[in-house]
Amino acid sequence: MIVALLNQKGGVGKTTLALHLAGEWARLGKRVTLIDADPQGSALDWSEQRAKERLPRLFGIIGLARDTLHREAPEIARDVDHVVIDGPPRVASLMRSALLAADLALVPAQPSPFDGWASGETLKLIEEARIxxxxxAARFVLNRCAARTVIAREIAAALADHEPPVLASSIGQxxxxxxxxxxxxxxxxxxxxxxxxxxxxALTAEVARIAR
Incomplete structure (x- = not known):
């Protein structure tokens, strides 16, 4: 399965979720490759820091911030159980390529109306890719949220009947x-x-259920 974490808005936690999703699959014994498709290379920086700390490699990470991703990611997926793509902010051509490669697009959003509005361009790209x-498949992921706050509940309720829907699992701040x-x-x-x-x-288990 190829899962892409994408949002045109920066700072919503794409890299954090991508690394942890890949890490949890690796913990479960799956063969995983994470593709860092963000020109900023945050996932690669994390991997470099891990090497400096002399920690064991959990999964492969490669940099692939180019719009041939839709051709190269499926080739990579042949040798592993899962590919996780850490997508770029504000680079539409790369996002289109990631969407054409993916089986599932996860759109991280913080529990704020502004994040919901800012995700509009990403949703347009998803609809284009579906042609x-x-x-x-596509899902919103509520990230960096305090689950018991009023605004988190309001955003979750607003997205309940939305397309794409929101995952039941959320990640706290x-x-x-x-x-x-x-x-x-x-x-x-x-x-x-x-x-x-x-x-x-919980998030990883829910994503796995969607893929079945």
Whole structure:
């Protein structure tokens, strides 16, 4: 399966979710490659930091920030169980290529009306991609949210009947994700039984169910 995390808006947590999704699949014994399709190369930076810390490699990471991604990602997918694409912000040609490669597009959004509005261009690109790939699935992922706040509940309710729908699993606003990014680790390595780890496990399980 090829999963692409995409949103034209920056700062919504695409890289964090991509790394943790890949990491959880790797923990479950799956062969995973993460494609860093963001010219900023944040996932590659995380991998470099991990190497400096002399931590074991959990999954492969390659940089592929070019619009031939739709041809190259399926080739990579032949040798692994899952490919996770960390998509770019504000580079429409790369996003189109990622969508043409993907089986599932995840659109991370923070629980704010502004994030919902800012995702509009991404949703247009998904609809364009479905002309060529009608089987392409898509879901919103609520990220960096305090689940018990009124605005989080309101955004989740607003997206309940939306196309694409929102995943039942959401990811909280947690300092541990920043610590993980800084140290080349994953939340589960820092706090094996913590709430962030449980949220990532639930998210990964829900994504796997969609793919069946």
């Amino acid at each position: 060529f790939r009608p089987e392409l 947690r300092v541990i994700f920043a610590d993980a990014a800084r140290t080349g680790r994953l939340a589960g390595e820092l706090e094996e039984a913590g709430p962030a780890t449980r949220e990532i496990i």
